[in-house]
Amino acid sequence: MTENSSVPKRKDDALLNSFKTQLKDDVQSILLNFEELLRMVSVRTKGQITDWTQQEMHALEMQVRAGNLLRAGEALIKLVNDIKEYQIIYDFSAIEEEMKRHSELLSVKQVEYDAKISDIVKDLADELTEFEEEYYGNSSGYY
Template identity: 75%
Template sequence: MAENSTIPKLKDEALLNSFKTQLNDNVQLILLNFEELLRMVSIGTRGQIPDATQQEMHALEMQLRSGNLIRAAEALMKLVNDIKEYHIIYDSLSIEEEMNRYSELQRDKQVEYDRKISEIVKDLDDHLTELEEEYYEFSSYY
């Protein structure tokens, strides 16, 4: 039984480590592409390539870098969604604890209400017994 309980924990740890790895990879990719975009925007020196060709190369590289940046951002958003789903699906332990706490609270209330009802029944029984005795006392005079 203990072996079965450790397997889900190992799977959870592996999944969480996978989430951490994906997070680090995507953030590094965003950072790298953003730095390269900033580097291309800075004023460059004249080289051996004609200006028109150089500008076209920069434009294509900027499109490529911005595409990579968007792809990494979308992967981060998917990762956040996956983490939310994981939390919703596998957070049954806290839900179960909350249900047990609520059930215990309801059992306590039930015991208290049963006790109060028993007291009321006892009081009513006493009063009815007194009234019955009074009734028979007064009826014996007539």
């Protein structure tokens, strides 16, 4: 029976390791391509090829690097989505506990805010009563 319960745990661990590996690879790809784009911005030195050819090569390389950055970014977004789906599908109890805790916290806040609002209403009513008495106590109604 312990063997049956360890199989899902190993599967979960393998999936989480896969997520970690993919995360490291995508972040490394973004970093590498960004560094290469920054290197291309540095000052050029005269070489054997013409400036026009050099510019075309840099433009093409920048397009490739930008495409790689975009691809790695999209892969990270997909990874985040996969992790969310995994969390939603396989972690109902934690979600339920979190929702219950959050609901209790909001209920406590609601009681606190209701008490504050009732205090404010009472203070406003008292002030309004004082202003009415002062207004009607004055013979002309104006100061």
